[in-house]
Amino acid sequence: MxxxxxxxxxxxxxxxxxxxxxxxxxxxxxxxxxxxxxxxxxxxxxxxxxxxxxxxxxxxxxxxxxxxxxxxxxxxxxxxxxxxxxxxxxxxxIAYVPESMGIFSDLTVRENIVLAARSGPVDPARLDWMLGLFPALKRFWNLPAGHLSGGQKQMLAIARAIAEPxxxxxxxxxxxxxxxxxxxxxxxxxxxxxxxxxxxxxxxxxxxxxxxxxxxxxxxxxxxxxxxxxxxxxxxxxxxxxxxxxxxxxxxx
CATH class of the missing domain: 3.40.50.300 (P-loop containing nucleotide triphosphate hydrolases)
Structure with a gap:
């Protein structure tokens, strides 16, 4: 029961x-x-x-x-x-990160984050906090997301979910x-x-x-x-x- x-x-x-x-x-x-x-x-x-x-x-x-x-x-x-x-x-x-991650492989890391912030540009302080959580995203900021490893893609998926509060x-x-x-x-x-x-x-x-x-x-x-x-x-x-x-x-x- x-x-x-x-x-x-x-x-x-x-x-x-x-x-x-x-x-x-x-x-x-x-x-x-x-x-x-x-x-x-x-x-x-x-x-x-x-x-x-x-x-x-x-x-x-x-x-x-x-x-x-x-x-x-x-x-x-x-x-x-x-x-x-x-x-x-x-x-x-409510934000949802599915097992499939749901990122856009052909877009850059930056573009994935920008698209996730529907109400406007990501607050700079929040962006700094997010990149502090996931430093690899800063290193690959301008690379297509499809080039990331599985773990880095997962980090990007979570970062997308928290791009806005x-x-x-x-x-x-x-x-x-x-x-x-x-x-x-x-x-x-x-x-x-x-x-x-x-x-x-x-x-x-x-x-x-x-x-x-x-x-x-x-x-x-x-x-x-x-x-x-x-x-x-x-x-x-x-x-x-x-x-x-x-x-x-x-x-x-």
Whole structure:
């Protein structure tokens, strides 16, 4: 059974920035999400974990409106967004970095960033901050993005998502297929984003990276949330890791 968030007094805990309640999603004839309940607190990094096919990517795409929820509620900053089109959800302050990254390979790094800033030129101070997070982008600023390595393309995809201030960043498997040195660079970049107060919902298959970054963790299985809590508690409980994920974090040290 999925864990439904317990009712608590608003005076005790702040309202989460994002809340899903009973969300079902169908893709054609397939019923993928079976009543998802989850919360993402503001200013924290929440990991979304689970075995392949658990429904993690579908959850992100449903939040973003790329796939329409069949039923249930998706509330962002107190506003119901389940029926909104994707452009309106983006304008509300949610950015999405898909596993495919979605960069323009024929355009330069600079042009990719410029296109991502829809409201005008990127603020110079923000641009300096972004290039501080991802120094490789500065080195390849005027090269076509298609010339970048896989890790550098991932960095560009994240930089595009934060070219303008966002309230929530959805990121799907940013370390997938990356060399260990690039994984370490990605971990450091997300630590810096956390330190800057960004709110992030992050799907990740590298459980070592997840343990290094997560404030909170949500685990899905077969289209349902089967566990939610503090990341440190999952890190400390190897039996729970085995039961929920089929392996322990130690296997990814």
């Amino acid at each position: 999925a864990e439904t968030p317990a009712g608590t007094s608003a005076s005790t805990f702040p309202e989460p920035l994002l809340r899903l309640e009973g969300v079902h999603t169908h893709i054609g004839p397939y019923h993928i999400l079976h009543g998802v309940y989850l919360e993402v607190p503001a200013g924290e990094l929440t990991m979304l974990l689970g075995r392949n096919g658990a429904g993690k990517t579908t959850t992100l795409r449903t939040i973003m409106g790329l796939w329409q929820a069949s039923s249930g509620s998706i509330r962002f900053d107190g506003r119901e967004i389940a029926a909104l089109p994707t452009p309106d959800i983006a304008r509300a302050g 966002r309230r929530l960043l959805l990121v799907d498997e940013p370390t997938k297929g990356l060399a260990p040195v690039m994984v370490r660079s990605m971990i450091e970049a997300f630590r810096a984003l956390k330190a800057a107060g960004e709110t992030i919902l992050l799907v990740e298959q590298n459980f070592h990276a997840a343990s290094q970054l997560g404030d909170n963790v949500i685990v899905m299985d077969d289209g349902l949330v089967v566990h939610s809590g503090a990341m440190r508690d999952l890190v400390a409980d190897k039996a729970l890791q085995q039961r929920l994920l089929g392996l322990s974090l130690d296997a990814h040290q």
